[in-house]
Amino acid sequence: MPFNSYQFLFLFLPVVVLGYFALGRFGRLPAVIWLVLASIGFYAFARVDCLAIILPSIVLDYLIARTLARLDESRRRVRAGLLGLGIVANVALLGYFKYRDFFLDTTNLVFGSHFAFGSLILPLGISFITFQKIAYLMDVYSRQVKPGGFLDFLLFTLFFPRVVAGPIVHYREVMPQFDRSPVRWVPTDIAVAICLFSIGLFKKVVIADRVADFANPVFAAPLAGEPVTLLAGWIGALAFTFQIYFDFSGYSDMALGLARIFGIVLPMNFNSPLRATSIVEFWSRWHVTLARFLAAYVYTPLVLSLTRRRMARGAPVLRGRESAISAFLVLIGLPTMVTMTIFGVWHGAGLPFAVWGMLHGLMLTINHAWRTLRPRFWRHQKSHDLIMAPVGFVLTLAGVIVAFVFFRASSVSAAIAVLRGMAGRNGVTTLDSIGSQSILALAWLAVLFVIVTIMPNSLELLAPYRPALDFQMRELPAGAATRVWGRFRLRDLVGSRLGPALVATLAVAGVLGLHHATAFLYWRF
């Protein structure tokens, strides 16, 4: 039941919200039970058998977590074994349902074998649920989290605003909020929730679903054997970049808004990433909770492990700008490439996702190298910032757009065909290459470019109300648009005079577009 559906908006959500506050009068427990049942119902609505797959895994994780918490430090090996079992069980479940067919297909292709495979169902949100449960087990293992009751764990795992596509949360971030927040109607929370959900719905239904129409024909062209010309290629790649931007950003806003109805503030997942002036900064703004998960549980342990080994061997380790090239490559380059490849493959079984991840790994490595080594030959920080901010912005945007071609294309060869077109190998082209839609496409893309780079985002518009955990207001770029927004106090959407009308317009436009709404891109992962 997608958030952008009539059933969800006009049936599920009102019933759940009214039921929650009504039961809240009888105490916290009935309301929480209601929310858990609603979340289970929400999850089962897509396919009941998905629930049958996920529930046993949740029970197993809960039992392991309880045991981990009960065992003291004298049983260290048992605890480590249990943690390993939990991680392996989760990864195996994910691997079986998400990657089995890919591996069998690849094996058949490479070795000429004939393993039979059919299409498995992919349990909804399995990638997100798996990572979240692994994080939970590790937090329990390191005693950062004390497991609560099974009901709490169910709520933590299946809380419907974020179960399908995140944000990936830590137990300690969210569950205490359920204990603290009053089970009653809080006008500020409801107002913030309305704003976030309306903005998210508009982004998804009115922008992402529409701009997809400019991307789809371009990425379909290589499959039909048609060449992609330069203009068409760039329009297609940029259109997909904006499609996934508004799709994921819209989803993230809606998830934050839905949780906020119940007084829960989820962590920031998305913060105007296309404003980034470096690829490192991009990853502090795009899919923030997955990036921090992989940084905490893959990248950092890998760096520490490699550093320890090198130190044991007497090999050089990182020493800031004095770092040796070999140390940099092994301790930054290698972990970055491994982490980002996992990042890519996490999105789906297939080479294009892996290439997308590796490209980002390469860009991050180069960016880190620049940051580490640049002071050796360019010491003047002010001149560096002055020149590299715009250059970095353009390079980052171009890198992100090019990498997204692999993310969107159905195969690596199809992606290369689009990239060849973008490089002008099939002619510089005319506006006719994508028919009469080309002018419209360029107009859309120009407007969207302004929105993503200059206009305040949903979190900034609601900054006074703490719209997300970990969100810190950064200064908006100076300019006429900022002055205009400031004039109408739209940095406080709830408190501004224009706020209700603006948000109502977005909400109505979103609802009007529901008829042709499509699934969120990240719901596939």
Place this chain on the structure above:
Amino acid sequence: MSADAGHFIRGWLITTLLITAMVVSVNAAIDPYLLFNMPRVRWFNDRKPGFEHQERLMKAYEVVRAAPNGLILGTSRVAIGLDPAHAAWPAKARPVYNLGVVDADPFTSFRYLQHVLAHRDVAVVVLGLDFEDFLVGQRRDPSAPLPYESYLSVDRDGRPAPDRRWHYLRDLTESTLSLEALADSVATVRASMRGETLDVTASGTLSEAGFRREMAELGAPALFTRRDLDYFRRYHGRTFPESNAGQADAPALVDLRAIIELCRARGIQLELFAQPVHADLLETLDLLGAWSAYEAWKRELVEVSHSGASGVDPAVRVWDFGGYDQFSAEPFPESTELSARLRWFWEPTYYTRALGNIILTRIFGGRDTGYGVVLTGDTIEARLADVRERRNAYRASHPEAVRRVREIYDSASK
């Protein structure tokens, strides 16, 4: 802050309701999809360009209101080419509604006929047939409902559609509470102010404005060349059956038989006709090796229309307008002006209303003008032989046109 929030929620609720009410009112007043039977007011909403998105929805509702005694069924070719108001229509068929819809195969025609007959009896049905719809491989999952079927009043067995009330609510929502409807409302007003535009009339006829515009932009030779190429691609690689009556992979014949049986059961005069196509398409079919299949198709039409007939069955006739004649052999205009167009064809398969009028006159006029032949077991072979003979004559008299099609075929085959 809480006071601000309360003020915000109240303001948001009121504004949301106001905007929603405004959108619903605008869409209902302009009525872009003909759902509310609002009067068509000149300069305001008399043109309906929204048919491009919602033609099947619009015609499902409009045909019931039109209460016709005569129906035109088939694809957009009949929707554009046949005039429901033409003088040739017999009195018992009036009023006539043009229920031809874009890309309608015989099954679609059958379902819309069922839909109309669920509301009223009709006296005459004219059904335009296209060879392309009868090619092998046009499989349809018999159990899967097609999207447009939810607009219809009856299921495939002719029983009242069980979910019709819900579907009606959905249609209402889509016509009032959707961005598409709002965009089409704006387009309706713009088109009504402009005049010449894509449109569907109250009797179901689609305007020729799209072709007029395309012809004016490209000119006849370029438009024909582009479409010749399109049709080559569309037919290329398809299987042409020599005989496929009753086969599971030829559902169009099964559906045609269902239409015939339904008309017989309801005492309806049914006029089937193989639609005229320009000589360009006939030449393309021959180059593709489909000529004998094209002839076999016409034999099948005779076979299907006569099977199951009781003794004398004058109510079902099969007409053939597909062949080489003064209309299909029409050359490009001599003028090089882009606005110069052919008189009888817009492109290789879409004939003009002028030719549509001649077809209607032939079917209902009762006078043999030499154009259009009633196919029966007695006339079919002679007709096919005549078309072959005329083909040879055409090739001798129009070598340039034949060479042009050949060049298109050769370039597309590479």
